Amino acid sequence: MRRELLYSTLALAVLALAVIPIGIAVFVLGFVYGDSPCVMCWEQRIGMALVALVGLFVLRYGPKPKYIGLAVLIAIWGVFMGIRHTGMHAARDVGQGFSVEILGAHTYTWALLIYWVSVAMMGLLLLMTRKEDIEDRPRPLGLLGGLAGTVFLVVIAGNVVQAFASTGPPPFMGQSDPVRFSFSPKHWVWSLDEWSPAPISLRGRWAIDKPSLAALPAGPGGPIAEAPVLPVARELRLGFPLSGIPTDLAYDPATSQFLVTTEHGVYLADETLAKLNRHTIVDAGFAVDLGRFAGAAFLDKGAVLAVGENKSFVVLEPGDKADADANFRFFLESFDTFNEGPRSRFGTVRARMMYVMSAAYDSESKSIYTVTVPNNKVKRLIISRFDRNDMTLSEEFAPALAKDAGLTLAGKRTLNDYYVTGATIAAGRMYAISAAFNTLLTIDLQTRSVTAARAIPGLARPVGIAAKGDELYILGESGKVWVVGQ
Amino acid sequence: MEFLNLVVIFVTAYLVLRKPHKERLAFGLLVFSVLFMVFLFSVATRTGLLPGVNY
Numbered sequence: 001m002r003r004e005l006l007y008s009t010l011a012l013a014v015l016a017l018a019v020i021p022i023g024i025a026v027f028v029l030g031f032v033y034g035d036s037p038c039v040m041c042w043e044q045r046i047g048m049a050l051v052a053l054v055g056l057f058v059l060r061y062g063p064k065p066k067y068i069g070l071a072v073l074i075a076i077w078g079v080f081m082g083i084r085h086t087g088m089h090a091a092r093d094v095g096q097g098f099s100v101e102i103l104g105a106h107t108y109t110w111a112l113l114i115y116w117v118s119v120a121m122m123g124l125l126l127l128m129t130r131k132e133d134i135e136d137r138p139r140p141l142g143l144l145g146g147l148a149g150t151v152f153l154v155v156i157a158g159n160v161v162q163a164f165a166s167t168g169p170p171p172f173m174g175q176s177d178p179v180r181f182s183f184s185p186k187h188w189v190w191s192l193d194e195w196s197p198a199p200i201s202l203r204g205r206w207a208i209d210k211p212s213l214a215a216l217p218a219g220p221g222g223p224i225a226e227a228p229v230l231p232v233a234r235e236l237r238l239g240f241p242l243s244g245i246p247t248d249l250a251y252d253p254a255t256s257q258f259l260v261t262t263e264h265g266v267y268l269a270d271e272t273l274a275k276l277n278r279h280t281i282v283d284a285g286f287a288v289d290l291g292r293f294a295g296a297a298f299l300d301k302g303a304v305l306a307v308g309e310n311k312s313f314v315v316l317e318p319g320d321k322a323d324a325d326a327n328f329r330f331f332l333e334s335f336d337t338f339n340e341g342p343r344s345r346f347g348t349v350r351a352r353m354m355y356v357m358s359a360a361y362d363s364e365s366k367s368i369y370t371v372t373v374p375n376n377k378v379k380r381l382i383i384s385r386f387d388r389n390d391m392t393l394s395e396e397f398a399p400a401l402a403k404d405a406g407l408t409l410a411g412k413r414t415l416n417d418y419y420v421t422g423a424t425i426a427a428g429r430m431y432a433i434s435a436a437f438n439t440l441l442t443i444d445l446q447t448r449s450v451t452a453a454r455a456i457p458g459l460a461r462p463v464g465i466a467a468k469g470d471e472l473y474i475l476g477e478s479g480k481v482w483v484v485g486q
Numbered sequence: 487m488e489f490l491n492l493v494v495i496f497v498t499a500y501l502v503l504r505k506p507h508k509e510r511l512a513f514g515l516l517v518f519s520v521l522f523m524v525f526l527f528s529v530a531t532r533t534g535l536l537p538g539v540n541y
Contacts, residue, residue: 042488043527049495050520056502057516061509074520080537081527087537138506149503156496163489173487173526194530204534206541 006128007059011144013121014055018152021048021114025107026158035100035107036166036181039174039194040085044111045159047078051118052152059145062135063125071122078115086112171195209376211294211309211355213435213461213477216419220455222437223413224401230440230454230484233471238479239274242267243281243333248358248422249464249475252298258466260475261296261306266316266338268304271468273481278318278337283330288312288343295359295370295423296464299388303341307359307370311348313391315341342391346370350396351382357463358423360430362445367394369445371420371432379416383430383443402449415441415450422465422474426486433465433474440465440472440484456484491522 022045029035037045054071061067085108089097097106141149166181167174168190175191182188201207238246244262251258257277260267267279284290291308299305299315307313316338324335331338346368354372361368366388372381385395399415401407409415419436429451430443438459442452461477467486474482494515501512528535 039488039530040527043523043530046488046491046495046519046523049492050516050523053495053499053502053516053519056499057513060502060506066513070516070520077524084527084531084537087539090539138509141503146503149499153496153499153503156492156499160489160492160496163492167488170487170490172489174530176530198533200532201534202536203541204536204538206534206538 002128002130003133006063006125006133007142008144009128010055010059010125011142011148014052014059014148015144015151017048017052017055017114017118018148018155021045021110022052022159023151023155026155026162029100029107030162030181031158031183033100034180034182036162036178037174038098038176038178040081041099041108042163042167042174044078044081044085044108047074047081048111048114048118049152049156049159050074051078051115056145056149056152058125059141059148060138062139063129063133068122068126072119075115075118075122078118079112082108082112082115167191205353205377207377208353208355210292211357211373211375213419213421213463216436218435218438218460220437222434222439222453222455223409223415223417224439224450224453225408225410227407227437227439227453227455230456232456232458232482232484234483236273236481236483238269238475238481239272240267240269240276242479245463245477246475246479247293247463248296249466249473249481250296250298250304250361250424251466251468251473252302253468254298255302257298258473259296259298259304260464261293263292264290264332265293266296266304266306268318273473278334280316280334280338281332282306282314282316282340283332284308286329288314288345290314290343294355294357294421297359297361297368297424299361299368300363300366305359305361305368307346307356307368309355309357311346311351311356311370312344313346313359314343317341344391346384346386346391346393348382348384348393348396350380350398351384353378354380354382356384357419357421358432360423360425361388362425362428364428369423369425369430371423371430373419373421374416381415381418381420383445383448385445397448399443399448399450402444402447402451405449405451407450407453421463424465424467424472426467431465431467431472431486433459433462435462438462440474456482458482487522487526491519491526494519494522 172190291310295307330340356370418434464475498515
């Protein structure tokens with residue numbers, strides 16, 4: 001009785017697997033509606049067929065460990081294929097995806113559920129299996145087993161037909177973007193594209209290097225031809241010690257204070273940069289991964305913003321009566337000098353695959369700006385604007401050269417060669433300092449264009465810039481500050 | 487290539503159903519099909535073998 005239940009359950013499972021995902025996919029979606037699987041869908045479908053095929057093996061030869069083991073391996077691989085395929089589209093806007101939906105979910109996402117159920121089903125069957133069920137000779141399939149086997153053969157035959165029309169005989173292979181299925185050979189497209197040489201990578205386009213100033217060209221030779229020179233008016237040094245190297249600089253005329261950040265440190269200094277007023281070290285663990293602070297800005301009412309390279313951010317509010325015990329969870333040092341506001345992430349579109357090394361705040365438009373740095377995969381200069389109220393992306397653009405600025409690009413160079421490590425806003429203009437070619441860019445935020453580019457000789461790894469009065473303070477990685485006119 | 491693998495799967499199922507005494511051959515074909523599937527999926531995703539999501 002138990003054994004009959006075991007084999008009947010398995011036969012029904014094979015039947016369900018053959019009919020519902022594989023059979024409907026080929027006979028209804030394929031032959032009726034013209035849906036063609038992409039190359040990954042094909043392998044997901046074949047994996048399901050192989051799980052069902054192992055089911056037939058068990059129906060015929062009993063639940064031998066090698067069959068159950070292989071079925072688990074196939075299903076685990078199927079779960080991986082489902083994640084790999086779904087991952088390509090998982091972050092798109094609601095409703096977007098690839099090919100057709102079934103009950104509100106795209107086909108490839110169903111594979112995750114089907115393989116997961118397959119693994120669960122095998123666990124269940126193993127629980128029901130006894131030692132005496134393992135047989136030495138083939139067993140009769142019975143009515144249900146025979147039906148499952150016959151249906152499986154028919155479904156696979158249908159898939160053989162569809163695969164021949166859609167992918168062709170070897171060495172032709174499935175396609176990333178298949179054409180609509182047709183029984184007419186005139187419409188068949190057999191492709192060898194998947195065999196084309198391509199680099200092998202684990203993370204693919206997500207394998208993006210973190211920002212680094214190590215190999216940047218610091219001298220002349222920037223993309224803007226013959227950028228005029230802006231001389232340094234004077235130099236000074238930070239008059240207080242930091243925990244780590246500085247990463248950005250900002251100035252607040254309302255409180256006459258400078259803001260300096262390090263990897264996770266936030267320092268408020270007086271207007272001469274000689275005296276430290278307060279500081280804290282933010283605990284970057286156990287919550288939003290803030291990355292390495294790379295951008296700093298004063299927001300409204302004295303609040304300060306620290307933005308990580310990964311565009312995660314934290315807002316801190318200076319407070320003389322901050323509750324040290326309540327702040328234990330947020331900081332590693334100086335628990336009673338700041339209160340923590342929101343800690344979250346800026347989301348971008350054009351800048352999505354790039355890190356940033358700057359942040360600036362425009363009090364007129366109540367907007368926060370970041371500027372991308374190029375990386376090993378994406379080389380674009382993108383300026384993103386976020387609304388202060390909801391800290392959400394409001395605008396993104398790639399600045400162009402202003403037509404009336406008299407600027408020209410050298411040869412086939414582009415503005416993407418710059419590496420903006422600091423930005424500040426004054427009178428509606430963004431001043432962005434590029435550590436590559438030590439160039440100060442002036443960007444009109446209304447016309448979204450670069451109106452001036454000036455080379456500043458003598459800078460060494462600038463990481464931040466702040467506007468104070470008519471002057472710009474440029475902070476270097478060494479703690480040196482260069483002051484230039486606007 | 488998918489066509490070839492599906493033909494192998496069809497032949498394997500036929501052996502199991504109609505020529506059950508050829509168990510070793512059928513199992514060999516089954517293992518070949520599994521490895522072939524893994525190989526083809528890996529070829530198709532070789533530019534990003536891991537799921538393409540934020541790491």
